[in-house]
Amino acid sequence: MREYKIVVLGSGGVGKSALTVQFVQGIFVEKYDPTIEDSYRKQVEVDGQQCMLEILDTAGTEQFTAMRDLYMKNGQGFVLVYSITAQSTFNDLQDLREQILRVKDKDDVPMVLVGNKCDLEAERVVGKQQGSNLANHFNCAFMETSAKAKVNVNDVFYDLVRQINKKSPKEDKKPSKGSVKCVLL
Amino acid sequence: MLVRGCAGGELRHSLAERTKALAAKYHALCSPAREESRSVERNRPRHRKSQTRWYVKQPTWRLWGEERVDGAIYTVYLKKVRYHRPTRSASSESDDEISHLEWETVRVRFVKAGTVERLVEALATDDGELESTYVNVFLATYRSFAECSRVLDLLLRRYEALASEDVLPTATDNSQQHRKTLVACLHVWLDTYPEDFRQPPHHPALQQLLAFTQLHLPGSELHLKVLQKLAVFSAERNGGTSAGTGAGVCLAPGMRLTAHHTSTYRLPHVPHRHFAEQLTRMDMELFKKLVPHQCLGAIWSRRDKDRSHDAATVLATVNQFNAVSFRVISTVLVEPNLRPLERADILAAWLDIARELRVLKNFSSLKAIISGLQSNPVYRLRKTWALLPKEKAELFEELARIFSEDNNRWAQRELLMREGTAKFADTVGENDRQLQKLLHERGSPGVSHGTIPYLGTFLTDLTMIDTAIPDTVADGLINFDKRRKEFEVLAQIKLLQGAANAYHLPCDAMFDRWFDSVIILDDREAYQLSCQIEPPTNPPKDRRPKKINDNNNQGHRKNDSIASTSSSNSSQFYCETDGAGNSWKRDSLERRISPTRLSHGSSSSSLPSLDVSLSSGNSGQKPANGKAAGASPAYANTRNGPDFYIIRVTYESDCVETEGVVLYKSIMLSNNERTPQVIRNAMLKLNLDGDPDTYTLAQVLPDREMVLPANANVYYAVNTAYNLNFILRSRKTQPVEPVVNGKARNKRY
Numbered sequence: 001m002r003e004y005k006i007v008v009l010g011s012g013g014v015g016k017s018a019l020t021v022q023f024v025q026g027i028f029v030e031k032y033d034p035t036i037e038d039s040y041r042k043q044v045e046v047d048g049q050q051c052m053l054e055i056l057d058t059a060g061t062e063q064f065t066a067m068r069d070l071y072m073k074n075g076q077g078f079v080l081v082y083s084i085t086a087q088s089t090f091n092d093l094q095d096l097r098e099q100i101l102r103v104k105d106k107d108d109v110p111m112v113l114v115g116n117k118c119d120l121e122a123e124r125v126v127g128k129q130q131g132s133n134l135a136n137h138f139n140c141a142f143m144e145t146s147a148k149a150k151v152n153v154n155d156v157f158y159d160l161v162r163q164i165n166k167k168s169p170k171e172d173k174k175p176s177k178g179s180v181k182c183v184l185l
Numbered sequence: 186m187l188v189r190g191c192a193g194g195e196l197r198h199s200l201a202e203r204t205k206a207l208a209a210k211y212h213a214l215c216s217p218a219r220e221e222s223r224s225v226e227r228n229r230p231r232h233r234k235s236q237t238r239w240y241v242k243q244p245t246w247r248l249w250g251e252e253r254v255d256g257a258i259y260t261v262y263l264k265k266v267r268y269h270r271p272t273r274s275a276s277s278e279s280d281d282e283i284s285h286l287e288w289e290t291v292r293v294r295f296v297k298a299g300t301v302e303r304l305v306e307a308l309a310t311d312d313g314e315l316e317s318t319y320v321n322v323f324l325a326t327y328r329s330f331a332e333c334s335r336v337l338d339l340l341l342r343r344y345e346a347l348a349s350e351d352v353l354p355t356a357t358d359n360s361q362q363h364r365k366t367l368v369a370c371l372h373v374w375l376d377t378y379p380e381d382f383r384q385p386p387h388h389p390a391l392q393q394l395l396a397f398t399q400l401h402l403p404g405s406e407l408h409l410k411v412l413q414k415l416a417v418f419s420a421e422r423n424g425g426t427s428a429g430t431g432a433g434v435c436l437a438p439g440m441r442l443t444a445h446h447t448s449t450y451r452l453p454h455v456p457h458r459h460f461a462e463q464l465t466r467m468d469m470e471l472f473k474k475l476v477p478h479q480c481l482g483a484i485w486s487r488r489d490k491d492r493s494h495d496a497a498t499v500l501a502t503v504n505q506f507n508a509v510s511f512r513v514i515s516t517v518l519v520e521p522n523l524r525p526l527e528r529a530d531i532l533a534a535w536l537d538i539a540r541e542l543r544v545l546k547n548f549s550s551l552k553a554i555i556s557g558l559q560s561n562p563v564y565r566l567r568k569t570w571a572l573l574p575k576e577k578a579e580l581f582e583e584l585a586r587i588f589s590e591d592n593n594r595w596a597q598r599e600l601l602m603r604e605g606t607a608k609f610a611d612t613v614g615e616n617d618r619q620l621q622k623l624l625h626e627r628g629s630p631g632v633s634h635g636t637i638p639y640l641g642t643f644l645t646d647l648t649m650i651d652t653a654i655p656d657t658v659a660d661g662l663i664n665f666d667k668r669r670k671e672f673e674v675l676a677q678i679k680l681l682q683g684a685a686n687a688y689h690l691p692c693d694a695m696f697d698r699w700f701d702s703v704i705i706l707d708d709r710e711a712y713q714l715s716c717q718i719e720p721p722t723n724p725p726k727d728r729r730p731k732k733i734n735d736n737n738n739q740g741h742r743k744n745d746s747i748a749s750t751s752s753s754n755s756s757q758f759y760c761e762t763d764g765a766g767n768s769w770k771r772d773s774l775e776r777r778i779s780p781t782r783l784s785h786g787s788s789s790s791s792l793p794s795l796d797v798s799l800s801s802g803n804s805g806q807k808p809a810n811g812k813a814a815g816a817s818p819a820y821a822n823t824r825n826g827p828d829f830y831i832i833r834v835t836y837e838s839d840c841v842e843t844e845g846v847v848l849y850k851s852i853m854l855s856n857n858e859r860t861p862q863v864i865r866n867a868m869l870k871l872n873l874d875g876d877p878d879t880y881t882l883a884q885v886l887p888d889r890e891m892v893l894p895a896n897a898n899v900y901y902a903v904n905t906a907y908n909l910n911f912i913l914r915s916r917k918t919q920p921v922e923p924v925v926n927g928k929a930r931n932k933r934y
Contacts, residue, residue, distance in 0.1 A: 012486055017652040025653070032670070034649035037593040056590055060486050060648035061641040063503045066510030066553065069560040074590060095708075102712055103561045105721065 002049070004161055007056045007075030009068075009100075011092045014083040015116040017059035018147035023157055024055065026150075044154075046161045053157060068096075072103040076168075077110035077160035082131075084115045084144065085123040090130070097138055110163035111140040112156050119146040249292065257299035257307075258662060263290050295319075298662035301331050305339040308370050313363030315370070324374055325675050326668040329483035330656070333381045337390050340367060341397050348401065368407055375410055380476065383418060391415055450699040452516045453527075453534035459693070461541030464509060464550040466690040467700075468637045471502050472549070473685055477678045480644055481671055482651020502640050506553045512703045513557025517566075518714040519704060519831075528718075529572035532558065536577050539584055540623060544610050545688075546636040548597065552588050559585065562706075562715035569719075580619040594642055605636050605681055635685035638678070646674050704831070704851045713829070829855040830900065832909040834867040834882070854909075856900040863899045867913050878916075885910045 008016045024042045025032070033039065040055045056071055072078075078100055082089040093113070100109055113135045115126060128144060135142030141159050145152040249261040267288045296307045296319070308323060310316050327336055344367045347360045371394070375382065382391045391414060398408035450460075479485060479496045517531050535554050542551040557563065558581065564570075570578070589596050603612045613620040654667040706714065832854050850870035854863060864877040873880075882899075883890040886907050893902055903909060 017486070017648050021649065021653045032650065032653040034646040034653070035593070035598060037595060039649065040593055057645070057649070059652070060482070060644035060646075063500070064506055064556075064641050066507050066514075066556045066560055067641070069564070070556060071590075073559070073561070073564070099561075099708055102708075105565075 001043070001052050003052045003054060004077065004164055005054050005056065005075050006077045006079065006157065006160055007058070007071050008079045008081060009058055009071070009096050010062075010079075010081030010114075011086075011089040012059075012062045013086070014081045014089045015147050016057055016079075016081050019079070019081065019114070019116060019145065019153060019156070020055050020057040020059070022147045022150060022153045044158070044161075046158050047165075049165075051161055053161070055157075068099060069103050072100050077112075077164050079112050079114055079156055079160065080138075081114045081116050082126065083117045084126045084131075085117055085120050087125050090115075090126045090134070093134070108139070108167070110160055110167055111138065112159055112163075113138060113140055113142045114156055115142075115144040116147060118144040118151060119149040246293075251297065252294060256662070257303040258297045258659065259294040260297045260666075261292060261294045264293050265290055296665050298658045298664050298666065300662060301335065302339060304663060304665060305336060305343065308340075309363050309366040313359050313361075313366055315366045320370055320373055321676075322665075322669055322672040324378060325478055325672050326481065328478055329481055329668070330663045333384075333390055334393075337393060340370065341393070343367060344397075344401065368402070368405075371407055372410065375407075375414060379414060382414060385418075385422065388415065388418055391418070449695065449702065453530040455534060455538075457534065457537040458541050460538045460696070461545055461547070461550075462690050463693055463696040463700075464538070464542065465545050465547040465637065465688060466692060467505060468502075468547055468549045469635065469685050469688050469690065471498070471505055472637050473682055474498055475502055475640075475678070475682065477675045477682070480640070480647055480675070480678065482648045483656075485644060486648040486651065499640070499644070502549070506549055506640075508700075508705075509550050509553035510557035510560065511705045512700065513554050514560055514563055514711050515703050515706055517557075517563050517569075518706065518711055518718065521714060521717050525569050526572050528566070528569045532563075532569065532573055533577045536573075536580050536584070540580060540619075543584065543587075543620065544623065544627060544634075546604055546610050546634050548587075548601070548639045549637045551584065552639045552641075555581075555585050555588055560711070562708075562711040565715060565721075566719050576619055583617040583620050586617070588639070597639065597642065601636070601638055601677075601681075605638070605677070605684065607636075610634070633687050635687040636681050637685060638681050643674055643678060647671060650674070710829070710853060829853050830903070830905075830909055832903070832911055834871065834911045834913055836871050836873065837912050837914045854900055854903075856898075858899055860893050860895055860897050860899055863893075864913065867911070871913065873913075881914050881916055883912050883914070885912055 008020055010016050020040065021032075024038075024040060040057060042053050042055070044051055044053060056075060058068075058071060061067065080093050080096060082093055097111070100111070101107060113131060115128070115131045117123075131144065132142050141163070143152045143156055143159070145156060147153055245265045247263045249263045252259040252261050265288055296304060299307065304323065304327075308316065308320055344364055347364050347367075350360050382388060382394075384390055391411060395408075395411045395415065398405060398411055402408050475498045479499045485496045485499055513535050516535075517528060523531075535558060539551055539554045542548075542554070573581075587597055587600060588594070600612055604610060610624065613624055650667065650670050654670060655664055656667065658664045830853075831851050833851050835850075850867065852863070852866045852870055858866075860882060861877050864880050864882050867873075867882065868875070868877060868880065881892055883892040884903055884907070886904060890912065891904060893899060
């Protein structure tokens with residue numbers, strides 16, 4: 001089964017963790033233990049193919065800026081999350097995307113732009129059009145989600161899987177990770 | 186990866202078990218002394234049993250069900266209690282019946298959810314006894330569902346209600362016991378979380394407590410404690426902040442720039458062990474000051490900008506982590522003219538420091554260094570990494586493996602479990618050859634070390650708990666089970682904080698000065714420098730325009746919260762004297778040996794530690810002026826010139842105190858900055874107040890000074906054939922002594 005490493009990025013308070021928890025196990029779970037491995041892993045079927053998704057959620061560590069490069073290096077697909085109720089979280093994404101491209105040394109990386117908290121329409125400050133413009137500029141997919149109301153959550157991750165498949169079909173045969181490490185030796 | 190396969194489930198299970206064991210250990214550790222009192226003794230065997238039983242596979246607890254009462258839900262367990270010999274303990278009302286019992290099953294209930302009133306009531310059991318575990322969980326987490334004043338109010342009112350019952354003829358021992366327990370809770374609260382009562386300037390909660398004790402418990406231990414706390418708080422307020430700046434004592438010598446303190450550390454030739462110890466000392470001070478409940482998801486990850494002070498101690502730890510990473514990145518990149526081998530030596534030095542940090546069990550700075558080395562601008566320097574000796578590359582792999590994200594960071598969780606409260610490092614994987622060697626060499630050290638964890642894992646766990654588990658259940662009752670879950674994490678942090686007391690590390694002011702003197706680069710600056718050292722193989726097309734855009738709006742300064750530690754406020758200073766210190770001589774000798782420097786000859790004039798002349802690695806370039814040994818002139822390669830220079834600015838001052846000492850600040854100079862902006866940047870770095878128009882900036886050339894016109898584009902105006910040394914002068918003929926803030930100079934990021 002092919003494994004997909006997906007990284008969820010965005011400023012603090014945009015609801016990254018809620019997206020991950022909702023996707024992996026559905027909110028709200030009676031017994032939740034964030035320390036076990038399965039908290040961030042989910043097996044899904046996308047287009048008839050079984051996939052194992054490993055989600056790397058940076059929630060709580062957004063301000064450890066020096067560690068972002070490592071997350072980015074290890075990730076194959078990226079979810080860039082902002083909250084539609086906070087303009088600053090939207091503005092932060094430009095820098096994050098640039099950093100991803102730098103780290104990946106590519107111009108095209110599987111990515112989905114996500115405007116979260118779309119259940120809070122009354123508090124909206126980032127328009128849908130703004131989001132889709134930015135996605136055009138990024139040349140990536142765009143979705144508005146609500147982790148709380150379970151809107152579009154799965155679609156974000158499925159879309160990423162499809163993007164990864166398209167860009168690198170069945171590449172897991174060659175250990176890409178190993179080749180990077182060899183350079184160091 | 187280790188955990189996968191057949192053993193996976195079991196290992197995971199044992200890990201969870203040990204988490205609980207840790208939490209239990211903590212309970213035992215911080216149980217209030219008051220628990221010893223006779224009345225509570227009956228409870229003790231039960232507690233102790235539950236703690237040791239965590240290790241046992243056979244559950245002695247069995248879930249029975251839930252019980253609902255008005256305003257609360259309880260989880261009820263049946264628990265098997267064993268008796269080794271007939272005792273007087275357990276239920277006293279049936280003494281003769283149980284005296285021959287080997288074991289019995291008792292019913293135990295825990296609050297699962299409730300109103301604040303019910304939760305406060307539950308601080309004492311139905312028998313009025315102290316429920317120490319519950320008290321610890323409650324006090325550690327209550328801030329996420331109630332204010333301090335509200336809880337205090339409820340506690341005191343409950344006491345008063347019980348006291349008024351007392352005068353009735355129906356009064357029982359039970360009520361008295363109950364009140365005793367409430368007083369014990371107040372003791373624990375005051376001892377464990379004195380900060381809750383600080384509330385400057387009037388300390389309302391403490392005043393309320395004082396009024397209460399005066400009325401109900403005059404002259405009691407609690408009364409005296411309240412008075413004492415009040416005295417401490419008001420003394421702190423009146424006595425200024427001197428008591429509050431604990432680290433100031435240590436930093437004080439570093440703030441005095443006497444002419445004797447001329448030498449400084451310079452990578453790669455630094456004492457590794459000493460560096461590791463000093464980093465650990467810095468981390469330890471911050472970690473011991475960390476307030477665990479500030480890590481709670483409700484506080485740390487839900488905070489907004491106005492409330493960031495609520496998590497100040499967490500932020501301080503994060504900033505220190507970043508500061509260490511930035512220093513790794515900076516020291517590797519900042520001198521573009523180093524030969525690859527020299528740069529590899531710097532990587533190796535950081536790895537040696539990291540190795541010592543592993544021995545010291547300082548996982549915070551260890552991870553910070555590894556993160557710095559893995560940051561893109563450093564990691565992408567393949568030619569440099571290729572020159573690292575094999576055993577150093579292995580060491581890097583082994584250390585990086587500790588922090589692998591695989592399997593939900595299993596490796597580091599496991600390691601922390603094993604060594605968290607152990608005396609010294611003794612855990613290595615079977616593939617960790619270098620670390621095995623290291624621990625073998627060291628044997629078991631005579632001294633024991635504390636542990637400093639990487640806080641991020643705890644912060645993520647607490648954020649996820651906060652997200653996944655609802656705050657309230659059934660009709661808005663506070664979900665106390667969530668708080669228990671959170672406490673498992675907080676208890677680990679507290680336990681490690683206790684363990685951190687085992688460190689005994691001296692303070693080295695020279696190290697602090699070195700730490701403060703390192704220039705900090707932000708993402709883009711670091712990447713640009715990195716690309717000058719090793720140009721990218723296929724320069725992507727769409728990145729250039731963006732950068733220019735950024736430059737147009739002063740792009741190097743990020744304004745979002747994430748960038749709070751970026752270069753905009755980095756302080757960089759450097760001092761040297763005419764009589765160069767020993768380290769300088771040593772340094773220049775070493776430089777003479779290195780082939781690239783040979784042709785330059787050498788002289789007594791010292792090489793500035795951060796001579797950041799941004800030539801593009803064109804080593805054949807002949808210096809236009811041979812005066813300064815080794816200090817190659819700034820030279821912009823026309824083909825691939827940098828978009829900025831790093832210039833060094835000094836302030837002209839006649840101040841006697843700094844005579845013979847040249848204080849430099851390095852600042853970034855981008856290609857669109859004009860004179861007033863550069864002066865402003867320089868003033869910021871040099872801690873000068875006032876109007877930028879009252880200053881002039883001049884480049885120091887060998888034969889003269891070139892004063893920059895008032896509105897020149899400095900980037901194009903500077904003479905790059907020479908060193909980019911500048912002097913900032915006050916326009917006034919009579920130079921007024923500038924306001925230099927010594928404290929700010931030692932600020933850390």
